[in-house]
Amino acid sequence: MFNFILILVFLGGIIGGVISSVAGGASIVSYPILLISGVPPIFANITNHGALIFDYMGAISSSTKELKGHWKQAIFYAMSATVGAVFGTYLLLAFPSKVFEKVVPIFLVLSGILFLIGNKKKCSTKVVPKSLIIVIMFMMGCYTGYFGGANGVILLAALQYLTNENFLVNNAIKNVICGIANVVAFIIFIFRSQVYWLQGIFLAMGMLIGGFLGPKLLRHISVVKLRWIIAILAFMQAIYFFIQSY
Template sequence: MVLTFVFLIIAGFAAGLLASVAGLASLASYPALLLVGLPPVIANVTNTTALIFSGIGSMASSLKELRGNWKRLAIYIGLSLVGSVIGSYLLLIAPASSFEKIVPFFILLAGILLLLSGRKKDVSTRKMKEAHATPKKHFWVSLISLIGIVLVGAYTGYFGAAGGVIFLAILSVIMDEKFAVINATKNAIAFVGNLVATIIFIFKSHIAWLYVIPLGFGLLIGGYTGPIIVRHANVHLLRALIALAAFGLAGYLFVTAYF
């Protein structure tokens, strides 16, 4: 049991870094819970609960980037919560077999979106300005963006371990801000979404609390450290490495689910 705790703390620290940097905690924490013997759905529910600690750490470390963006953040959080509630209930009523088979495609999509969002900032900014040039275009861009946040919120409630990477990809397109600010916004949205999903899981599902403690401790430390790294890292290289990691995880989970 001691070795299991140590293993989960290390996995949690790695997952906390990945969660706060790119929202891809599943690269470390989700497989770690599977390795210690939890079934897929219980592992995901437990992981979503532990991710709250990563959110606490990353929020505390990202206050500098969030300053002045609270109003917009509140809107994004409200929209994502609507989806999160839907996704959480979907996870509870869907059979475990369907969950295992659909997760690899979710993660693959996240990696693709992150790569697409990694275009040079002046390109995406120019396109956004062009899209807002007329009231009609502004309406459709705003509507699609808001619907996208709701849908990603539902994804987060269904598979919280990798939802952040899709939030990061979408926010990179719709926000004209530095990557550190976009990342901090993603961390805040993911934190609230995981918190609400956990409240639902407490009453509707089974959480392996014994594993939440060591995993959450590692996630707290990793979540606090991640935003500090983002401030000094090469953004384009960081996006590329995280996307490649997502592809690797998607491939691994695809093989385990279908073969």
Template structure:
């Protein structure tokens, strides 16, 4: 699980799709039930957030407002998502997940419309609406993180790309720290209410920490347009895969 964790950590801290590698690996290598693999996977993901958070300190400076918004909303949402998984493992929530990811992919690939040269008051109103919608999207993403999490980072990237004028490395760093918050909440509840395979968490978590630290450094040197294109295409592909797994 250690080398899988390193690769997954790099993927997670750069584009946000680590669970697509770690969750199937836990099912296969760990030979554990699906829900146990899910909670073990989520518990391991806190190490990605730690590594990427340390590596992203330069990008996070001066962006406390955006970080607090995503942290609070994902924190609250993850509590609901965690209890949803424990109470309704086959809930219909999973049926709408492919559409969340599809919308995220379209948002990432769709160019952000620049603010026109209207009054400062008008621009402020536009920003307020963007942050309100963004907060709701972060809340939904937090629920999804607590429930399953595969591709949740894509949702956060999509929203942040439209409510901030900052470059990709900055809102990717905000997304990584917000994901850490949601995963810590989920891990705490799982440790009390469910069975976490800690023997798998340790090697996977070490790998995720290392990979999570490497990811932001890679993001800094790749052009933003290439990154957003790759992430957007990955989201569209993931939405198709999840749709097929859910409905067929």
């Protein structure tokens, strides 16, 4: 029975990894899977942080084409988000994540709407003040360290309005930001909290595979279809987190 559960965790990691690398929101699959395997809620959140690192590793290695010429931009965003992630992890260890849990469904609905009305006039990063970008990335990093549910979807929606890049590039940049922020957050959790390593390892192996497959699938889907897919995923996750929180 225990072996079956670990296989289920592995398969959930693959599915969650694909979802996360394509749009974000692996937690809609990975978090419940960890709970089913017997991991308590707060430790499921922490163990999930560690597994997601491998998802982003797979996604980044599969997105080198999109990241070419954008590494400097991605690292700049990631640095601000990482500072926020450090702050967020200490908030999680000090306070329950109930406040953010109740706000997540609202963020997701707004993100889904933004994707559906995404035929906007492109803006240049030169127009958006760097100070504003730093503040937004810091807040996203703080959210990632504190709760992190569906942070990829919300971050991707923000990036399409902060940058002048196409969807595939923004998705690759999102994976770099989330990946680095998750690494830093997880290192802190290792020393300050408990990680369920066995379930985490099986989940991480699945996410590595799913994360690698996701960006490859994206290259064969039209932008219009992508917007609808991500919007639907955002609304599905909004319903899931609404049920969890309320």
